[in-house]
Every structure is written in structure tokens, then in C-alpha cells.
Amino acid sequence: MMQKQWMDVVSQREIATDIFELVLQGSLTAAMQPGQFVHVKTAEGDTPLLRRPISICSVDLEKQQFTMLYRAGGQGTKLLARKRAGEQVDVLGPLGNGFPVDEAHPGQTACLVGGGIGVPPLYELSKQLTAKGVRVIHVLGFQTKEAVFYEEEFQSLGDTYIATADGTYGTAGFVTDVLTHEGIQFDILYSCGPTPMLKALEERYHGRKAYLSLEERMGCGIGACFACVCHLQNDPTGYTYKKVCSDGPVFPIGEVVL
Amino acid sequence: MMQKQWMDVVSQREIATDIFELVLQGSLTAAMQPGQFVHVKTAEGDTPLLRRPISICSVDLEKQQFTMLYRAGGQGTKLLARKRAGEQVDVLGPLGNGFPVDEAHPGQTACLVGGGIGVPPLYELSKQLTAKGVRVIHVLGFQTKEAVFYEEEFQSLGDTYIATADGTYGTAGFVTDVLTHEGIQFDILYSCGPTPMLKALEERYHGRKAYLSLEERMGCGIGACFACVCHLQNDPTGYTYKKVCSDGPVFPIGEVVL
Amino acid sequence: MSRLQVELPGLSLKNPVMPASGCFGFGREYAKLYDLNVLGSMMIKATTAEPRFGNPTPRVAETPAGMLNAIGLQNPGLDKVIGEELAWLEQFDVPIIANVAGSQAEDYVEVAREISKAPNVHALELNISCPNVKTGGIAFGVDPEMAADLTRQVKAVSDVPVYVKLSPNVTNIVAIAKAIENAGADGLTMINTLLGMRLDLKTGKPILANRTGGLSGPAIKPVAVRMIYEVSQAVNIPIIGMGGIQTAEDVIEFFYAGASAVAVGTANFVDPFVCPTIIEKLPHLLDELGYDHISDCHGRSWKHVAYHRA
Amino acid sequence: MSRLQVELPGLSLKNPVMPASGCFGFGREYAKLYDLNVLGSMMIKATTAEPRFGNPTPRVAETPAGMLNAIGLQNPGLDKVIGEELAWLEQFDVPIIANVAGSQAEDYVEVAREISKAPNVHALELNISCPNVKTGGIAFGVDPEMAADLTRQVKAVSDVPVYVKLSPNVTNIVAIAKAIENAGADGLTMINTLLGMRLDLKTGKPILANRTGGLSGPAIKPVAVRMIYEVSQAVNIPIIGMGGIQTAEDVIEFFYAGASAVAVGTANFVDPFVCPTIIEKLPHLLDELGYDHISDCHGRSWKHVAYHRA
Ligand SMILES: Cc1cc2nc3c(=O)[nH]c(=O)nc-3n(C[C@H](O)[C@H](O)[C@H](O)COP(=O)(O)OP(=O)(O)OC[C@H]3O[C@@H](n4cnc5c(N)ncnc54)[C@H](O)[C@@H]3O)c2cc1C
Ligand SMILES: Cc1cc2nc3c(=O)[nH]c(=O)nc-3n(C[C@H](O)[C@H](O)[C@H](O)COP(=O)(O)OP(=O)(O)OC[C@H]3O[C@@H](n4cnc5c(N)ncnc54)[C@H](O)[C@@H]3O)c2cc1C
Ligand SMILES: Cc1cc2nc3c(=O)[nH]c(=O)nc-3n(C[C@H](O)[C@H](O)[C@H](O)COP(=O)(O)O)c2cc1C
Ligand SMILES: Cc1cc2nc3c(=O)[nH]c(=O)nc-3n(C[C@H](O)[C@H](O)[C@H](O)COP(=O)(O)O)c2cc1C
Ligand code: FES
Ligand code: FES
Secondary structure, three states, X not given: OOEEEEEEEEEEEEEEOOEEEEEEXXXXXXXXXXXXXXXXXXXXXOOOOOOEEEEOOEEEOOOOEEEEEEEOXXXXXXHHOOOOOOXXXXXXXXXXXXXXXXXXXXXXXXXXXEEHHHOHHHHHHHHHHHHOOOEEEEEEEEOOHHHOOOXXXXXXXXXXXXXXXXXXXXXXXXXXXXXXXXXXXXXXXXXXXXXXXXXXXXXXXXXXXXXXXXXXXXXXXXXXXXXXXXXXXXXXOOOOEEEXXXXXXXXXXXXXXX | OOEEEEEEEEEEEEEEOOEEEEEEEOHHHHHOOOOOEEEEEOOOOOOOOOOEEEEOOEEEOOXXXXXXXXXXXXXXXXXXXXXXXXXXXXXXXXXXEOOOHHHOOOOOEEXXXXXXXXXXXXXXXXXXXXXXXXXXXXXXXXXXXXXXXXXXXXXXXXXXXEEEOOOOOOEEOOHHHHHHHOOOOOOEEEEEOOHHHHHHHHHHHOOOOEEEEOOOOOOOOOOOOOOOEEEEOOOOOOOOEEEOOOOOEEEEOOOEOO | OHHHOEEEOOEEEOOOXXXXXXXXXXXXXXXXXOOHHHOOOEEEEEEOOXXXXXXXXXXXXXXXXXXXXXXXXXXXXXXXXXXXXXXXXXXXXXXXXXXXXXXXXXXXXXXXXXXXXXXOEEEEEEEOOOOOOOOXXXXXXXXXXXXXXXXXXXXXXXXXXXXXXXXXXXXXXXXXXXHHHHOOOOEEEEOOOEEEEOEOOOOOOEOEOOEEEEEEOHHHHHHHHHHHHHHHOOOOOOEEEOOOOOOHHHXXXXXXXXXXXXXXXXXXXXXXXXXXXXXXXXXXXXXXXXXXXXXXXXXXXXXXXXXXXX | OHHHOEEEOOEEEOOOEEEOOOOOOOOHHHHOOOOHHHOOOEEEEEEOOOOEOOOOOOOEEEEOOEEEEOOOOOEOOHHHHHHHHHHHXXXXXXXXXXXXXXXXHHHHHHHHHHHOOOOOEEEEEEEOOOOOOOOOOHHHHOOHHHHHHHHHHHHHHOOOOEEEEOOOOOOOHHHHHHHHHHOOOOEEEEOOOEEEEOEXXXXXXXXXXXXXXXXXXXXXXXXXXXXXXXXXXXXXXXXXXXXXXXXXXXXXXXXXXXXXXXXXXXXXXXXXXXXXXHHHHHHHHHHHHOOOOHHHHOOOOOOHHHHHHO
């Protein structure tokens, strides 16, 4: 269950421009599912005040360690990027409902589509899917060559296609271009990335078996503050909603308004 | 001249309960005088926001190092106490006007009276006085035995009397009790410590050659914000003033209202 | 633990610490983290007559030592709050303060009448200070007469004591507080959020979809302390203080200022265990400071008024 | 550097960044640290007709991401400010904005008349928002009519354009801004400090000898941005914005909100080089964001008003 814990920094390194890989250790890892996230206090004291939601990228249950990958872009993530082995980080988690691994069956093909900083949660998902005998195809989109990360890691689990928006690496364009050009077929699709990407997938695969992970600005991260709500697509009353933090961040395609 | 500099932490250690000795290195040391202070940003970011004024305790011009002793009591000083060798500290200084070493002449006796966290600036003063052949007597007051620091350091420069308010070490009582009981005589007196102590000295040594170092809450630390003003004792108009940060913190006895 | 016991109109509190409205939902999420029975009370999320979705997202933005929110009073509506949320909360031995909101006086009156009948609702908190809705809310809170009138109407239909929540976005908070006291309010809660805004560096647009939002968190603490200090000396009804409280030390500062109990809002997001942590720390802090009872701290800052005003 | 050039009534500024009144004295101390000629302008410490000592100490206290001050308008008085401070400042090629204060209208009028004759004073800033004096100051700033009346009187005797400095401690800042505009003000400066207070944990007493003080620094930035956003869309005179600015990014946010120039206060205490640092950074930031000129940022947040109000 969800806990608040001071976790030990095992390691931290920059794996692409401004993209950091942070490995943390603590018992909180026991309950982690792919697609769930943690809520991290990046500094003691009042600035920055709020926690930062970061996805779980991979879990090592035996070592009680998990990895997160994040972009050091703003005030909080930049501070987090300074943490070194031996220091501790205040983590609340695991939070939310992750990707349903059970929905993919051995022998089936799962397509995992990630965009930018939405790529990380797909890694643990892919590990768990392949472990149970699901064939995985990864389609990962990035801005530019320098922003690409974890290509080899994904490659070792299944076919991996990279797209870059500026064409400096892999297919020039978006993940949808890869999906089209490569004529990728699948039984189930999982995705995480920017909203425009999710919208494009929704248009394309409406009615298919697919799960999308959403992002929204958060307060509490646990479902109490109503910061992160989204509308339901099928909503006659206009006031039903889901909370991205506690009902999501993963929703079946077509359930909520993107 | 006054500069703002990221200085290197050479060492930091706790020398008495909550009292830390921090040694910093940088070219800013070149201009330092005993009784001056530095204005320290104890953390990056907005909390705590303001700098902290801390006295210069001793200077090593050759090594470009200086030492400060401070009590880790509040938010800022507690953060400062966490700094380790290899890290850097944002220092503005040296600031203010220190103790006039020139006013004591070789062969004369100087009495240095310090109270609690007012003791540190007397150390560099004592070093410079003894170096020029002035005999020094130290009378240092603390709350309790665990709060006593730098006794040996002062002892190595001249007679050193300790008073503790709770009588757990040295003379029981205040520095004034030591001055009375030991019948201490001097040509010139220098003091730094809590206002009640300074007031007691002022009453006692009114008209003598003496210099008192004051404390006041500060904003800018350089004379621009008018946070730290004090009245002049001889003030027919009622609106003349001195700024503790830039006119002081050391004033001749009788000049300003304590 | 009787050192923390506090008696207020309608509220016999085992301790003076409670989560602030809107920062704790209806308690369900925090109940997964700790036993809610430790809480002195609980201010539940604003309830309106009809269900509300609230404002579009983004609804929160961070600011130096604070945050902006523009939730817009999202809630499942009166019936569900009574039937589901308050019913669920009955399992806890915690008196509930129900936060009442609306677009017009009739809405407030309806919610107050119905919700005050719930057995575990021991007091109402009239939210006339929400800055994030287009009608109602803050409009009632910035005008002494409107505030008084609404207080009177709600008081007339309520089965439990009525506290009114003050907005800090006013020139003269004392005048409004007095008007509300004269209208029969049993207590005041203060402060709600300060109106603020943040713009996105890249686009120039407001970060909040609602453009402006309510500023809360440590940043506003000095404003809250000042207002409680002023109001507590001008009225004879108790004040539940809030605005930036994060620690037991902050609680003492609010008591010194003139609060008789306190609520913790934004800090719950920073540390979900903040309320139990404060409650546990308080007796030790009272020891350190030399007070027998938390109420000994009440209004200590007042004593110096005469001196300084001389 | 013409990318930063800004033209305001009375003020031709090489860049839109200046120290805020009371946070830079008369420039002498900062002149020891850097060449004041880099500054766009300078708002000097409030000047009153007679010399003032101000309030007893302590005069400052720290708060989360902010500070309280209760200096109480200490200054050497009109004659010395003109004869010594402004005369000294003539060595710099920096147009001065003189901050004018007083206890009653006549005081303001006298200071305005005399100080506006100084050759390097290019504009006045009418301080009707100081929260730290018993008479005058904020009293003028919270009442639209009093503010308008004072503006008219000062305008009548001033040789240079008159900017009026608004207090944020009001219910309706737009109403006050409009009244001041109608009274003939040439510009507005905003915001002055928010009234706040801190109490000492050990004694329960206010930390400031004056009890309450003015809250400044990053904590108040979202309030300043919101008020500038509102006022700039309601008036046709330019606004010099201030309140928590620390970085070039903050400057852009204030321009987006509707400011035409900015002042930096508290941040000078945190980093005495903050003004030159911001000025140096601004052109690079304009490049990053893709603007030719700083004025391209002006009022960018407004465009979204219609959309969101729909
Ligand atoms: C469920 C979820 C999982 C996420 N997983 C990852 C991940 O694995 N790796 C990664 O790099 N990023 C992830 N993000 C985005 C990440 O939360 C933001 O990049 C981060 O909060 C920005 O913080 P900052 O300090 O860099 O920026 P600041 O600009 O200082 O942030 C200011 C405020 O805005 C919020 N904020 C800013 N951008 C975002 C955003 N895109 N989404 C949500 N809140 C935002 C911050 O949380 C903070 O409250 C995830 C977001 C969500 C909601
Ligand atoms: C000229 C001068 C020299 C000093 N030299 C030393 C020294 O050598 N060693 C040492 O331990 N202390 C010294 N002090 C006192 C030291 O500045 C304070 O103890 C320190 O600022 C407290 O900061 P904090 O973060 O612990 O407390 P906080 O409570 O977090 O401080 C809050 C605010 O109050 C101010 N403040 C609190 N106490 C004092 C105080 N006693 N004097 C001035 N400002 C205060 C802080 O600077 C800050 O702005 C000196 C003070 C002055 C004015
Ligand atoms: C996300 C959020 C939602 C809030 N919702 C409400 C609400 O529904 N009703 C209300 O009276 N106050 C609401 N408030 C205001 C808080 O109850 C409280 O008055 C304010 O946040 C100041 O306290 P704090 O600084 O401890 O958060 C809300 C505050 C936040 C941050
Ligand atoms: C120590 C101090 C003294 C001030 N003195 C004055 C003053 O004399 N006149 C004035 O109009 N504003 C004065 N102010 C207000 C500032 O000019 C400014 O409006 C306010 O501090 C907000 O900006 P900031 O957050 O950048 O400090 C003072 C502020 C501080 C902190
Ligand atoms: S972040 Fe608070 S409800 Fe989702
Ligand atoms: S601290 Fe600013 S004038 Fe002394």
C-alpha cells in the first residue's frame, strides 16, 4: 500500500540531455505496479513546496529498488537531479492504478507507444509483459536525437522503433508515422505521452483494446484535492469525473476526455 | 572591499552544543578586520530568504581562509551547519566597521569581554592585539558548561576567565561578576555580546575607553534598508541615527543608545 | 491529552487541529494513511446543493512557498455528501464541520438546513470567501452587509452553530468580522486564500485555466496571523485559524495571534501525515515553552497592544 | 541594448529594470558594488518634508519566501534628500523616480513641489500605500476618493509626471486605480507590501516592534501578478510592476501581466547584484523566447481574457 518513506539514493546519472535516471531503495517498492507513479518532495523546506509526480520505470523487488527517469526541467526536478548516492529522498507511493498487465495474454502482441518523458513507465510494463510471454513492440517518440534514452533496454525486450520530431534519429516524425509506415499490428495497446499523441492514438484506435496514461497538474496526488480531474466521455450529467491521480493515471481508451 | 563570493568550505565541526566552527576559503578574506562580519546566504532558493550576519572569528590571510563560529539555532543557521568540505557558501563581505586595533598601544592592557555567541569576533581581535604587544585579558560568559567554546584558544593568547550563568563551569554568574571579583584593570575594553551585558558594561565603564559591538536584525547588511538603525545618545533632534551594519557593528561606548 | 482539549460552540475537540476544507476531501484518502480518530475535527470539502464539476484543468500552480488553486467547488452535491460521505464518516469519533457553499443565498440556506441535520455535523462553516467561482463565494465575503445578511439567513435554519469563513481579499477585515458577529455567527474561520495568478513563461498565458486562483501555503502565513490578530481583538466569538500552517510551532503562533483552534490545508499535500505529526508534537512543544494547556497560548500577542499603541 | 529601451511618461529608460523604493536607499551603498549607470531608473527611499527616524527596532522579520518590514519611512528629510542625495546621484545617467510620502496632504504637496524641481528627478512616485506609519501612508491608498484627491493636489504642483503607488491591501484595486487615473495620474506603480505579522515562539510577542509590517519578496509575487493583470486592463496609463521579482523570468511574467517596466525590492538584500544580473540576462531570455523587444511581452496574458470569460 501507499506509504511515505525516506528512500536511499542508490545511484543517479544523466542518460540523455537533461534526462536523469535515479535509483532508490526502500520497502515501498514491494507494492509497485507498472504505470503507477510516486510523488516526490524534491527539496526540504518550502520551495518548491509541492511534490512532483514521477512514474515508476522499473522495479527490482529483490533489492527493494526502483528506477525513475525524469527530465530535469523546472525548479523541483533540477533539485532532484542533484541528489547523490547516500542521500535520501522523501517519496510518497506507489500511487494510482497502473497498466493492466492481465489484459494481455501469453502469445499475444502488445504495442507500447511512448512519447518523450512518457516513455519510462512502459519499461517495467514491457518487462512484465515479456516475462509472461507476451510479444511486445515498442514505438517511442522523442524530440531529437539527444533526447533519446533507453533504446537498448527496450530493444532487449522486443522490437523497438524510434521516431524523432526533427528527424535526427530513427523515423522522422511522430509515433503515429511509425505505426503507419511499419503497419504495426497488435492485440492490445498501452501508451503514455503528451496529450496530443494520446489524442491521435484515440482517433486511430477508438474501439480497440487500449490503455492510455494521462498527465495532469497535481496537488495531493492521492485523490483528495480535486486538482487532477477529467471528464468522462460518456457523461450525460456533465459532472461525473475521474481523478488522474487515484482513478488513473491509466484509463481504458475512450473512457475519459483527453 | 566588500564582495559577493562563492567561498569553498574547508571544514566544519561542532565545537560545543549547537556551536559550529566553519572554515571558508576565498579571496574575500583579504580585506577582513576583526569585528567585521559577513552576510551569508544559508540556502539556495527562497527559504530562508534573507542572509544571516555572522562575525569573523579569525582570518588566515596566507591561506585565504577565515573561520566563523555560530550557533545553529534557527532555520538558516541549521542549514548552514549541514555544509561539508567541498561545498560552497554564498558570502557577502566583509561588512561593517570592526574593532579599532590601533586604539590599543603596545604594553597596554586590553580587556576583551564576550557573551555567548558574541565571543567569536574577540578571537581575531585578541590575536591582532597580542601580535602588536598588547596584553589581553579575556572575560567570557556562557549559559552553561556545554556551551563553552574556544577556551584554550583564548587561553593561549592571554588570561582567560569563564563565567557560566548556571554555575556549571568557571565563575557562577555573569561577566560583570568576574570583572568585580577579579578586580580586572585595563587601559581599553572591547566587548561583544547580548544587549543586557553591553548595558551593564556601559553603566560600569561609562567614560572609559571602550568599544561595544552591537547586534540587530538586518535586511541588506550594507546600509541601504534602514533595518538596523540605532539612536545616538547625544541627539537633540531625535532623528539622528547610526546603522549597525555599516556604521557599526562596533561603536565607542556612549555613542549609541543600546 | 486533555492539555489539547478545546471547547468551541458546537465542538468539543480532543485537540485543536483539523484539516482545512478542500484539502482533505471527505477523509477517505487520508483514512488509508492513518486513523482519522486522532483529528480534533474535520472540515469537509465545500458542499453545494447540486453536484458541481468545478473549473477546467489545470487547477493548481505552484508559487514561492505556496500554491494557487482554482478547483471551483467541485463536489458531489448535497444528497451524496449526506448519504455517502457523512454516513461513511460516522465510523469515526470526529465532529465534522461542514463547509457550505452556493451561488446565491437560497443555495446556502438549503445546504445549511439539510446538512446541519446530519448527526456527525457539529458545526457549519459558511464559505463566503471562495475566490474561484463566478457567482456567490467571495462576493458575499467582501461586503459586510451581504455577509451579515447571509449569516442571518443561514443561522435561522441551522441546527448547529455557524462559523463564517472570511476572505483575506478585503480592505477592512475587522468590519466584516464584526458585521458577521452581530448577525449571530457563532465563530469565524480565517483565512481563505488570497487571490493570485501565475503566467506561463513560454506562452504568456495564465497557468490556471481559470486564470486566477487562490493562494495558500506558508507564503500567506504572515497575512493570516496579522488578520487573526486584528479580528480576535475586535470580536467575542472564537476563531479557527488557518493559512500556511505546517508545524506545531505554527499552531502556537496562531494561538498567540488569537485563534482558538486551527486548520491545516495545503500542508496535507506536502506531507499527508502533517496533522497527526503536529498533534503528536504539540504536548512536547507546550512542555518546552512552559505551558500547561494549549489555551494558555491564546491571545498572548494581544497583551502588547496597549504598550505599543502608547 | 535598444531591445530593452522603454518609454514612459517622463522616463526614457535604457532598460525597464529599477530598484524599488526603500530597498536601495539613495544608491550609495550599491554604487560601491557596481556601476549604477546600468540601471533603467532608480526609485529612491520615501522622502518626507521633515527628517524621520522611523519605527523602533526590530524592523524586519523573515517569513516563508518573504520578509516583513516596518521601517516607518525613515529618511533625512526633503532638504537633505535634495541637497545631498539627489545632488550626489547627478553623477549617474539614471533618471530618478522620487518616492513621496507624508502624514497629510499638505506634506505630500510640499515634497512633490520641491523634489520635482530637482534636475534628475524625472517622475514622482506617490507613496499612498506604506502600511508602517500611523498617519498618512496607507490611509490614502485604500480609499478611492482620498487617493484621487491627493493625486490631483500633487499633480497640480509637480513639474514632472506623477505615478501613484498602489496598496494591495484592498478589496477592489481596480476601483482605486481608476479613480487615480481619472484624477490625472500619469502612471501607476504596484504593488506595495501586504500587511502581515510574525510572533515570537518564545514570548508570544510580535517580532517587529511596530507589531505589523509589510510583506514583500517572492511570497507575494502571485498577488502582484494578479493585481497588475486586473488593473492594466482597466486603465490606460502604464504600470511599473513590483512584488517578489528576483529573476529575468519574473520580469517577463510581469510584462505578460501588463507591466511596462518593473522594480526589484527585497531581492536586492538577497543578492545585491540582482538588478545588473537581471538586466544582463534579459536580452538572452528574449532570444530564447523569440521576442525582439521586451515590449512584445507586454500584456500577453490579456489576450486570453475573452476566451476564458466566455
Ligand atoms: C502521473 C504522472 C507521471 C509522470 N511521470 C513522469 C516521469 O516518469 N518522468 C518525467 O520526467 N516526468 C513525469 N511526469 C511529469 C512531471 O511530473 C513534471 O515534469 C514535473 O512535475 C515538473 O516539475 P519541475 O519541478 O520540473 O517543474 P516546475 O515548473 O517547477 O513545476 C511547477 C509545478 O507544475 C507541475 N508540473 C509541471 N509540469 C508538469 C507536468 N508535465 N505534469 C504534471 N505536473 C507538472 C509540477 O508538478 C509543479 O507542481 C509525470 C506526471 C504525471 C502526472
Ligand atoms: C553583526 C552581527 C554579528 C553576528 N555574529 C554572530 C556570530 O559570530 N555567531 C553567531 O552565532 N551569531 C552571530 N550573530 C547572530 C546571528 O546573525 C543570528 O543568530 C542568526 O541570524 C539567526 O539566524 P537563524 O537562521 O538561526 O534564525 P532564524 O530564527 O531563522 O532567523 C530569522 C531572521 O531573524 C534574524 N535573526 C535572528 N536572530 C538574530 C540575532 N540574534 N541577530 C540578528 N538577526 C537575527 C535572522 O538573521 C533572520 O533574518 C550576529 C549578528 C549580527 C547582527
Ligand atoms: C486545493 C484547495 C481547495 C480548497 N477548497 C476549499 C473549499 O472547498 N472550501 C473552503 O472554504 N476553502 C477551501 N480552500 C481553502 C483552505 O481551506 C484554506 O482556507 C486555505 O488553503 C488556507 O490554508 P492553507 O494555507 O493551510 O492551505 C481550499 C484550498 C486549497 C489549497
Ligand atoms: C525594507 C523595505 C523598505 C521599503 N520602503 C519603501 C518606501 O520607502 N516607499 C515605498 O513606496 N515602498 C517601500 N517598500 C516597498 C517596496 O518598494 C516594494 O513595493 C515591495 O517591497 C514589493 O516589492 P519586492 O517584493 O520586490 O520587495 C519597502 C520595502 C522594503 C522591503
Ligand atoms: S492530485 Fe489531488 S485529487 Fe488528484
Ligand atoms: S541592514 Fe540594511 S541598513 Fe543595516
